[in-house]
Each structure stands twice: as C-alpha cells, then as structure tokens.
Amino acid sequence: MFGFSFGGQLASAVGRSLGPQHMIQSIDTCDMAGPGFDPIAVDHSKAGKHVQCFHSSRDKGTFVYSCHRNIMLGSFGLAQPSVSSQLHLGSHGLCVDIYINAFDYPFYALNSTPSKCIDLQKVAKIPADYTVGYEENFDNRVTGKIFVPTSLHYPYNLSKKELKLLAGKK
Template sequence: MQLFSIFHSFLTLYIFQLLFNVSYSKLNLKYAILRQKQANKSQNDTVAYQQRIKHDAQKTMRVIFYKNNNKTLETSAYDDFYDLKRSGCSASDKFAIVLHGWIQSCSDEWALTLIDRLSYYRGGCVICIDYSVVASSSYMRLYTNFDTLTGAISSIILTLFKQGFDPKRGYMFGFSFGGQLASAVGRSLWPNHLIESIDTCDMAGPGFDPIAVDHSKAGKHVQCFHSSRDKGTLVYSCHRNIMLGSCGLKQPSVASQLHLGSHGLCVDIYINTFDYPFYAVNSTPAECFTWQKAAKIPDGYTVGYEENFDSQVSGQIFVPTSLHYPYNLSKKQLRLLSITSG
C-alpha cells in the first residue's frame, strides 16, 4: 500500500511536470512570436522612419539650373523628371553639379561666383543642389542625415542620367561637408556610372576622420584641395591631393581674412585658380610630412579646375599661398621661397 502511494505520488508529479513543460513551451512560443512581431514592427518602424526622413529631406531640397550664368529653373528634388526645355539645358551639354556645406546654400556668394566661373570657362549646364533647410540646423543633425542626403542627391543625378545626361561629360564640386557628399555620391553611383571629374575643397573632417575612405573611387579624376587642419579631412586618398599654403594645414592669408579662416579660404582660392596662376613647387617642402607619394611636377605647373585632366600628375601637390588676395605667388616669389627654404 505504501509502495502504491509512493508510485502514485511520482506519477502525479510526472504528469504535473509534463503539463507544466507543455504550458511553458506554449508560453515560450507565444512570447517568441510576440518578440518576433515586436522586432518586425521595430524594423518596419525604422524603415518607415528612414523613408519619411528621406522624403522630407528631398521635399525641402531644391535643384537649381543655370545656363550661361542665368538661373533658368528651380524645382523640387522630389521630382522624377526635370523640364530641360525650360531650363535651357540639353542632355548633350556638359553639366556641373555644385554642393555646398554646413550653414550654407546655393545663394552664398562663393557658390554664385563659382557658378559664374564654371559657366564662363566650362560652359554647358550648371546645377546647384540646395539642401540648406537641413544644413541650417546643428552640424550633428546634418551629419546624421549624411546617408539620407547622399541617397537623395544620387537620385537627382540618376534622374538626369535617365533624361540623357552623360557621366563622361559630368563634373561635380563640393565644399566642406559638400565635399564629403560629392565623394559619397560618386562612390554610390559606381560601378554603373562614373562621373568624369570631381573637385572638392577642404572636405570636412569632423565626424568623418580618421576612417579611411578611398575617395579616388568617386570619379574618373578626383582632385581634392586641402587648406586646414581643424575642419578639413586628414585623409588624403584622392588622385590628386593639393596641399595649399603651409602643408595644406594653414593659410598665411588667414591673418587678413579672419572671418574665413583657413577652412573658408579654400573655396576662395579654388575660385581664383580660374583667373590667376597658382604654381606648385617641384618637391615636398622640408617642413611638410607626407604619407602619400609626391607628384612629379612639370615646370610651371598650375593647379585648379582642369578641363583635360593629366593623369601623369598624381599624388600630393604642394602649392604655397600668399598673405593677400588673390593668394597666389608669382614665379619670382616661388623661386625666392625655394631659395630661402633650401
């Protein structure tokens, strides 16, 4: 009788344990399904949020067309077709894309002056992409929207390609944050499309350095002008890295242009290269350190916008600058500088 009682107790305990395990398994399954649903909802919410942010960014961005230095058309970046007839541009034209930086817009003086110089020397169609609504907030907010802006600008350029624009006739310029965008957009278009030429001016460093990026993959010919150590990138991976002033880290003219600083002077110097010769030195200055090979510089070589890119000249190029506008040195001044530094 006692043995039967013990057996009965074990049997009851076993059945109870079995029922508990089944219930627990069902409970686990229920919570697993619930967690999966929550994860999917979270993922869907994230995707929806990203799509909304991209939509909002594109909605506030403007695509501004210039022909013969006249503004001919301003339209939303959200359009999937541009009225080229109204813009005066033709798909067979050369085209240039201009990208501004933080707390800037296509109405900034340097942007309008660059559009003027590109219209005069290059011709064709000049397109400034204005994302000033996003760029007018904090740098951190702008930085967190970097991928969104890259995608939106890439979509704009792809729309141009669909309408017949040829990447081989394309040029892109970006200043500061816009320089990082120009590189990222160019790399995102590859390998289906390759922009012929990209120039950047003191590409932004904060938030991007020290991550190594191969900017040379952004276009067929990529040249990057460097002018500051605090705001500009220290990643020198373009086909040409043009080190302005003192090793690309400081400009002598900052003493007379405090409101611009070494960073802001970069775009002014770049614009001046259209009209004034900025001569490169034939060797790396003794005070400058270089990780990259120094370019072989032909005598009398000048830097700036280059219509027919000389692929033989690549690597780091050192270009001394002066104290006063237009910030270039004459050949005589360059020789004297070489003698005194030697």
Template sequence: MVFQQRALKTDVQKTMVLQFFKNNTKTMETSVPLLENALRGSDCNPTDKFAIILHGWIQSCSDDWALALIERLSFYRGGCVICIDYSIIASSSYMRLYSKFKGITESIVSIIKSLFKNGFDPSQGYLFGFSFGGQLASAVGRSLQPHFIIQTIDTCDMAGPGFDPITVDHSTAGKHVQCFHSSRDKGTLIYSCHRNIMLGSCGLSQPSVASQQHLGSHGLCVDIYINSFDYPFYALKTPPAECIPFKTESNVPNDYTVGYEENFNTQVIGRIYVPTSLHYPYNLSKRELNKIYANNL
C-alpha cells in the same frame, strides 16, 4: 528598416531645391524629385557638359562663393550648371546635418540618375563639393558606381569632423578626383584622392588668415579655387621641408598650376604643395615661388 530609410530619403527630398543655370542665368528652380517635364524647362541640353555644385554647413546656393563658381564654370566650362540646395537642413546644427548625410547622399544620387535617364552623359559630368559638400560629392560618386562613373570631381577642404579618422578611398568616386586641402581643424586629414592639393602651409593653414579673419583657413579654400580660374597658383616641384611626405610625391612639371582642369593630366597625381600668400588673390608670383623652391634645395 528599409521603410525607415525610404521615409528618411523622402523627408530629405522635400527640403531640397534644384537650381539650373545656363550662360550664368538661372533658367529654372524646381523641387525634388526631378520630373522630366520640369527638366525640359531648364534649357539644359543632355548633350551639353553639366556641372553640379554641393554646398556645406550653414550655406546655400545663394552664397557668394556658389554664385561666383557658377559664373566661372559657365564662362570656362559652359554647358549646364546645377546647384543642389539643401540649406533648410544645413541651417540647423552640424550634428543634425551629419545625421542626414546618408539621406542627402541618396537623394542626390536619385537626382543624378534622373539626369542620366534623360540622356545626360556621366563622361560629361563634373561635381564640386565644399566642406560637407565635398564629402557628399565623394559619397555620391561612389554610390553611382559601378553603373555610372562621373568624369571629374573636385572638392574643397572636404569636412573632417564626423568623418575622420575613418579611411575612405576618395579616388574611387570618379574617373578624376582632385581634392584641395586648406585647414587642419575643419578639413579632412584623409588624403586619398588622385590628386591632393596641399594649399598654404602643408594644406593645414593659410597665411592670409593674418590679414582676414572672417573666412579662416577652411573658408579660404573655395575662394582660392575660384581665384585659380583667373590667377596662376604655382605648385612646388618638391615638398617643403616642414611637410613630411609619407609617400612618393608627384612629378610636378615646371610652372605647373593648379585649379579646375578641363583635361586631367594623369601623370600628375599624389600630393602637390602650393604656397599661398597673405593677401587676395592669395597666389604667389613665379619669382616668389622660385625663392621658396631655392630655399628647399
């Protein structure tokens, strides 16, 4: 059994590619496992912050959203950005990809441990996962412990099919785990992150599907997350009446906005409701938000 697991991990690793970016410029592309000599050619300094991006099914590091996120992280966060590409496996059926979940997780854990071995600091680390990649980010973070704790993990509409309804405490994956939810059909209904951002209609659907069809509520999540770097997405102070809260909600400050957060506010945890709009960039103005808030009173 152990031999079969090692063989599976090796088989998965052979299909994976690491792409390194510094200042939004690709500095290196290399295969797995990550070798020390190869890492030196990436221009990534172990003392820098580092971010790792994990994509979803039928996706790759060449997707528009991945490139846009690399650019925004490079501008706002700085340091080294690493996109882990497993698109060869992800291009097949969802069930085949799901069957490789453990092997992909173990391979990514090995990659990150190699970074730590070469001086990278977990407290400077950030993981982002979209859809299937969101489940990977959580599993990787949990697998690295107790020896290593990733500082920040953000996920976008973490995949539900194949994973729900099994309850997982995603908050244990990192020091600060923030999960954005946008769909009821493809996204998980397990809301166990430190902070659960419920986008649009209770985190279950987005009004903008009426103005565009190609992304759907699921695909819109990552676009909204990227837009939140430059546009304010205001949170409601109280849950909408139609979103029945099952537990105590967050104490949301006035004018609180969601998105990538450099210094995580540990006072704002739980479910946070963020209305979205019909058209790009999908945010609401303060005036629109106040109108919604007044209707909730």
C-alpha cells in the same frame, strides 16, 4: 561636380555610390570635412574618373588624402597665411576663394616636397610651371600630393619669381 566641406564628403559619397556602372568625370572638393569623418577609411579616388581635393585647414579639413590629386594649399594644406587678413573666413573658408581665384590667376605648384614637411604619402612629380585649379584636360601622370604655397593677400597666389625664392632658387 564640386563640394566644399561636408559637400565634399557628399560629392565623394554620391560618386562612389554610382560605380561601377556609372562614373562621374571630374570631382573637385575644397577642404573636405574631417572631424567626424576621418575615422572612416574611404578611397575618394573611387568617386570619379578625376578627383582632386584641395586641402587648406587642420581644424575642419580631412586628413584622409586618397584623392587622385591632393592639393596642399598654403602651409602644407594645414593653414593659410592670408588668414591674418581674412579672419572671417579662416583657413577653411579661404579654400573656396583660392579655388575660385585659380580660374583667373595661376597657382603654381612646388616641384618638390617642402623641406619642413615630413611626408610619408605619395608626392606628385610636378612638371615645370605647373598650375592647379579646374582643368578640362586632366593629366593622369600628375597624381599624389601637390604643394601649392599661398600668399598673404588677394588673390592669394605667388608669382613664379616668388615661388623660386621660396624654393631657395635664384
């Protein structure tokens, strides 16, 4: 199941309402709606067996990070660099483009929390060359926050070389 914005909240609500008798296998959400929903304490991980939430904006997206995987796109899941060239989409709308592009292009995760990001929540232990997106074989060992920097231009991913430069490795 997939949901964008309010659709992400709906996908989670449907999944949670089916349990414990029935369990949705996989739910992916893109920038799940936050304003009006964040005061509600919800454990989105209860919505399905594998729930991964892509976060891309601070103005429309949730600050509830209770999915099995919380994929923090661009600048800590708060903004996308490419918004300067895609004003009509904004950081919120770019989430769906990035999610779709992850079917065809690798979006590599950082192996550690970015130094400028203060994080008090669980951060995933990322294997080398780990990519995010729709996966048929969900790896249960990779849970928590996953930081995935994005680029200025389509398809918005960084190469392995660019990721190493960003991480300060040569």
